[in-house]
Amino acid sequence: MTIQLSHFSAAMVFAFFAxxxxxITQKNNQRxxxxxxxxCFAMFLVGVLAAGWFxxxxxxxxx
Amino acid sequence: xxxIVKTQMISVAPAPSWQAYAAPLLGWLVPGAxxxxxxxWVRGALIMLSVIAMFFLGVAMQGKIYVANTGDVLDxxxxxxxxxxxxxxxxxxxxxxxxxEIHLATADYGTKYIIVSGLLNVIxxxxxxxxxxxKKP
Numbered sequence: 001m002t003i004q005l006s007h008f009s010a011a012m013v014f015a016f017f018a019x020x021x022x023x024i025t026q027k028n029n030q031r032x033x034x035x036x037x038x039x040c041f042a043m044f045l046v047g048v049l050a051a052g053w054f055x056x057x058x059x060x061x062x063x
Numbered sequence: 064x065x066x067i068v069k070t071q072m073i074s075v076a077p078a079p080s081w082q083a084y085a086a087p088l089l090g091w092l093v094p095g096a097x098x099x100x101x102x103x104w105v106r107g108a109l110i111m112l113s114v115i116a117m118f119f120l121g122v123a124m125q126g127k128i129y130v131a132n133t134g135d136v137l138d139x140x141x142x143x144x145x146x147x148x149x150x151x152x153x154x155x156x157x158x159x160x161x162x163x164e165i166h167l168a169t170a171d172y173g174t175k176y177i178i179v180s181g182l183l184n185v186i187x188x189x190x191x192x193x194x195x196x197x198k199k200p
Contacts, residue, residue: 001123002123002125002167003120003123003124003169004167004168004169005169005172010124010169010172013120014117014172014175014176014179017113017114017116017117017180017183018113018117018179018183020109020110020112020113021109021110021113021114021183021186021187024106024110024187024190025186025187025189025190028199028200029200
């Protein structure tokens, strides 16, 4: 079986699972775990969008 | 006075139980199992789901699984990361998965998924150790 994801969906699936593990392992109580997991996911999302826009603008202005 | 302080210091550090060693070892071998051993059922299930899903998604994306090597530094680090998956890594060697289809654009993502699933599994195994020694609730 072969799965082919787009760049964005691959990054989001990656962020989803990594955030779950980060949340569980880096915090001590359930509330903090959920909050930190969501924070990590949001940071992944922001990072992906920022990097995507940076590369798009770089391509646009470097022509 | 000094003797009282010394006695108190000795009494607050109990010897680690067998679970302190079994939990990380089991957690490395089977993702999430270390937490199951310590009766952290939900955490164990979520870790198991995350690590196993990432590993198999990586394999399904035709990611490469590294074997022991003395070549390029990145290849050696890739092997170390993959080895973190424990039982999943051994299974992949038995089944001969992860040959790496370089003509697929998503194969490189798959390789990273597999490495990171191993690294997350190591973090989880260390977390199980911390729970077992009482450093974390």
